[in-house]
Amino acid sequence: xxxxxxxxxxxxxxxxxxxxxxxxxxxxxxxxxxxxxxxxxxxxxxxxxxxxxxxxxxxxxxxxxxxxxxxxxxxxxxxxxxxxxxxxxxxxxxxxxxxxxxxxxxxxxxxxxxxxxxxxxxxxxxxxxxxxxxxxxxxxxxxxxxxxxxxxxxxxxxxxxxxxxxxxxxxxxxxxxxxxxxxxxxxxxxxxxxxxxxxxxxxxxxxxxxxxxxxxxxxxxxxxxxxxxxxxxxxxxxxxxxxxxxxxxxxxxxxxxxxxxxxxxxxxxxxxxxxxxxxxxxxxxxxxxxxxxxxxxxxxxxxxxxxxxxxxxxxxxxxxxxxxxxxxxxxxxxxxxxxxxxxxxxxxxxxxxx
Amino acid sequence: xxxxxxxxxxxxxxxxxxxxxxxxxxxxxxxxxxxxxxxxxxxxxxxxxxxxxxxxxxxxxxxxxxxxxxxxxxxxxxxxxxxxxxxxxxxxxxxxxxxxxxxxxxxxxxxxxxxxxxxxxxxxxxxxxxxxxxxxxxxxxxxxxxxxxxxxxxxxxxxxxxxxxxxxxxxxxxxxxxxxxxxxxxxxxxxxxxxxxxxxxxxxxxxxxxxxxxxxxxxxxxxxxxxxxxxxxxxxxxxxxxxxxxxxxxxxxxxxxxxxxxxxxxxxxxxxxxxxxxxxxxxxxxxxxxxxxxxxxxxxxxxxxxxxxxxxxxxxxxxxxxxxxxxxxxxxxxxxxxxxxxxxxxxxxxxxxx
Numbered sequence: 001x002x003x004x005x006x007x008x009x010x011x012x013x014x015x016x017x018x019x020x021x022x023x024x025x026x027x028x029x030x031x032x033x034x035x036x037x038x039x040x041x042x043x044x045x046x047x048x049x050x051x052x053x054x055x056x057x058x059x060x061x062x063x064x065x066x067x068x069x070x071x072x073x074x075x076x077x078x079x080x081x082x083x084x085x086x087x088x089x090x091x092x093x094x095x096x097x098x099x100x101x102x103x104x105x106x107x108x109x110x111x112x113x114x115x116x117x118x119x120x121x122x123x124x125x126x127x128x129x130x131x132x133x134x135x136x137x138x139x140x141x142x143x144x145x146x147x148x149x150x151x152x153x154x155x156x157x158x159x160x161x162x163x164x165x166x167x168x169x170x171x172x173x174x175x176x177x178x179x180x181x182x183x184x185x186x187x188x189x190x191x192x193x194x195x196x197x198x199x200x201x202x203x204x205x206x207x208x209x210x211x212x213x214x215x216x217x218x219x220x221x222x223x224x225x226x227x228x229x230x231x232x233x234x235x236x237x238x239x240x241x242x243x244x245x246x247x248x249x250x251x252x253x254x255x256x257x258x259x260x261x262x263x264x265x266x267x268x269x270x271x272x273x274x275x276x277x278x279x280x281x282x283x284x285x286x287x288x289x290x291x292x293x294x295x296x297x298x299x300x301x302x303x304x305x306x307x308x309x310x311x312x313x314x315x316x317x318x319x320x321x322x323x324x325x326x327x328x329x330x331x332x333x334x335x336x337x338x339x340x341x342x343x344x345x346x347x348x349x350x351x352x353x354x
Numbered sequence: 355x356x357x358x359x360x361x362x363x364x365x366x367x368x369x370x371x372x373x374x375x376x377x378x379x380x381x382x383x384x385x386x387x388x389x390x391x392x393x394x395x396x397x398x399x400x401x402x403x404x405x406x407x408x409x410x411x412x413x414x415x416x417x418x419x420x421x422x423x424x425x426x427x428x429x430x431x432x433x434x435x436x437x438x439x440x441x442x443x444x445x446x447x448x449x450x451x452x453x454x455x456x457x458x459x460x461x462x463x464x465x466x467x468x469x470x471x472x473x474x475x476x477x478x479x480x481x482x483x484x485x486x487x488x489x490x491x492x493x494x495x496x497x498x499x500x501x502x503x504x505x506x507x508x509x510x511x512x513x514x515x516x517x518x519x520x521x522x523x524x525x526x527x528x529x530x531x532x533x534x535x536x537x538x539x540x541x542x543x544x545x546x547x548x549x550x551x552x553x554x555x556x557x558x559x560x561x562x563x564x565x566x567x568x569x570x571x572x573x574x575x576x577x578x579x580x581x582x583x584x585x586x587x588x589x590x591x592x593x594x595x596x597x598x599x600x601x602x603x604x605x606x607x608x609x610x611x612x613x614x615x616x617x618x619x620x621x622x623x624x625x626x627x628x629x630x631x632x633x634x635x636x637x638x639x640x641x642x643x644x645x646x647x648x649x650x651x652x653x654x655x656x657x658x659x660x661x662x663x664x665x666x667x668x669x670x671x672x673x674x675x676x677x678x679x680x681x682x683x684x685x686x687x688x689x690x691x692x693x694x695x696x697x698x699x700x701x702x703x704x705x706x707x708x
Contacts, residue, residue: 002580003528004554007453007499013590016413033408042404045600050396053569053604054387056562059370083437086593094473099361119448119591145361174357200358208410215407215599226356236367237473239440245569246399246600250407 014115028332029316033212035264038257061243077225085206085219095234096176099145141171150180155330157289159188185210187290278343368469382686383670387566389618392611415597431579439560439573449588450530453499504534509684511643513542539564541644632697
């Protein structure tokens, strides 16, 4: 070991889903939207003068914050934007979770939470989901350094009632409670309506799923003005300009195209509901997902074998070799056609293996 | 104060230069390149299909790393990319500066270094530049937790001899020495050639200045394979995808257009040398800048008044109200025409105030 390695912050990073570089696969492994972004995004890329890229971006991402402010009827001072909701969450962990008590989040949830805690050396305790993969409110009504809850939760897809989330926020006035709503546009009730009542609440959302812009990395958060100021102070202490000029321009166009947003979200939700019925018919079980994925298990066919069988057919889904969930597949919702191909394969697989 | 504020990481952020949103100003305040990016950048924006933005970017930014690898004849395993050199530097501070000894950097340098140290609670000690704004090698040959040196330094523009930098790197094998080469393409000798000899060296560069892409936020670093692996582990523990799909595509095009790069850098350097002569003629003094800015002072006219006078004429330069440098202006190099306008104004100002 080199002498300088003593002072290195050594971490085990989060592993994102595979991004295979071939055109003819069915990619249902990273919860991307199967539809392209708004045509307004294509238009802005054709029109934007490259000349402006020689100058630094607006450090406040003002145009994007204004567009979000108008869409959500939220004062600009209550909006924070970042490089995907990952950046927003990482900044929030760094800014708000500096207490001695452990922060709390479920044992089965977005697997980046413990990675951020480890990176920033934040003590944490995972609270086990119940036997039906439900978050138990009581687990989050105890002294702690902060709370993070994904709603709908990932990879289960289960949405928690807003009244229960409110109990958690109200029960922890001394710490920040983050509700990670990456999938909220596909179902569940947003906690945004709780913001006027609670100054310790941060609600995080993203353009990656419902707005078909995973490739642009745009996330945002709503909170009270003071909380957002602290978050921005930390952000400006890390990198003055996290959002580049093209990202800001593209984000503005995407958030303004309400009709297209409603149309594509509607199609994904309809395909999800169709897929649920088909999976049930084939003997799969799964929590009732409110997101753009289904977390499914089959009583007869091990998930790992199914995962590999699907991959051989060019159908990529996500498999987690982790306790409690190693017999589940997380299947992102694709186009109607993609879901039909998936079901046809599974039907054959189940039939052949009977 | 709300109860949750106890656990907040409270920081005083870095203040970037103004980004006034008006077309007819002469903007010499943030060291941007006065020339547009390569025409290949414009072309890729016109051609890139918006459809691909629905998918996550390549988390490794593979295409960009490959382009840099080919350009610099550097193995891909020795290259790290980030959201501007600020992101690269922030990640490096977080990854490498975790010792108990203070890290060292000059008292007059890029004013983000102490902001990062404060954000990550890294002990630090500023080493005063000598009376000619030179970095004294001896100040960096002592026990410390790490070293950061901008070369050429900002806002002085002074380049340090490579043999002196090598003494600092060689004299500190137990810690990481970062050489921040944001301005190296305009002058000075890069420390990249020292990499084969020293495993504790990290060299950071950027597309923001010499490649006219401040608006895209692309920075990169070179180091030995093990060091870059640690940096990537931290990066992947913070945000899997920091570089978006458009950024990667634009960066590849920019790095490949060698002829345009040489042409624009040549023009900026020529304008800098012309401006030096003119400033001398008007009685200004300044260190011999090797960067794309000049750090100038006039024995008769206070910098703050000049700054305000220039601003009233729509000419923006940078003024720092800080000890030792509060009688200096940092003037970025613009087009030939812009520099002529600046000099014409200063000539009149000096004449009128005689």
